[in-house]
Amino acid sequence: xxxxxxxxxxxxxxxxxxxxxxxxxxxxxxxxxxxxxxxxxxxxxxxxxxxxxxxxxxxxxxxxxxxxxxxxxxxxxxxxxxxxxxxxxxxxxxxxxxxxxxxxxxxxx
Numbered sequence: 001x002x003x004x005x006x007x008x009x010x011x012x013x014x015x016x017x018x019x020x021x022x023x024x025x026x027x028x029x030x031x032x033x034x035x036x037x038x039x040x041x042x043x044x045x046x047x048x049x050x051x052x053x054x055x056x057x058x059x060x061x062x063x064x065x066x067x068x069x070x071x072x073x074x075x076x077x078x079x080x081x082x083x084x085x086x087x088x089x090x091x092x093x094x095x096x097x098x099x100x101x102x103x104x105x106x107x108x109x
Contacts, residue, residue, distance in 0.1 A: 003086050006034065007076040013040040014059055015081060015089050021069070032070045032078070034059075036096050038089070054085060056092060066096070 004018040016037035020029035038056040045051045060068065081089070 003081060003089055004078050005040065005081045005085075006032065006037075006070070006078050008070070009074050009076060012059070014038065015040050015056065015085065017093075018078060029072055031072060032075060034068050034070055036066050036093060037068055038092075040085070054088065056089065 002018055003015065006014045006016065006018060008014065014034060014037045016034035019033045019035070021031040021033055022029050037059040039059050041055040041057060042052045043055075045053055080086075
């Protein structure tokens with residue numbers, strides 16, 4: 001897994017398993033494939049510390065697609081998350097495989 005934070009031109013910060021999509025005759029990617037992208041929402045804690053609360057929300061919540069293609073011209077930057085955020089996403093991603101297998105069973109009926 002390559003867990004990355006992706007900042008889009010829209011200002012949305014996404015966390016996902018990100019992969020580059022490169023054409024056969026090129027070395028530069030033309031898009032990124034984001035697996036289970038989630039918007040990262042942050043709010044300051046109510047006390048006087050510099051800490052924040054972090055929440056993940058599915059990026060396109062009404063889509064059943066789990067892999068989404070984002071053109072490189074929509075990406076401002078891609079960075080590594082801090083360890084605690086990466087761990088939160090990995091813990092949440094354990095639910096993805098359960099949800100994916102549940103949907104496959106429902107699609108088969």
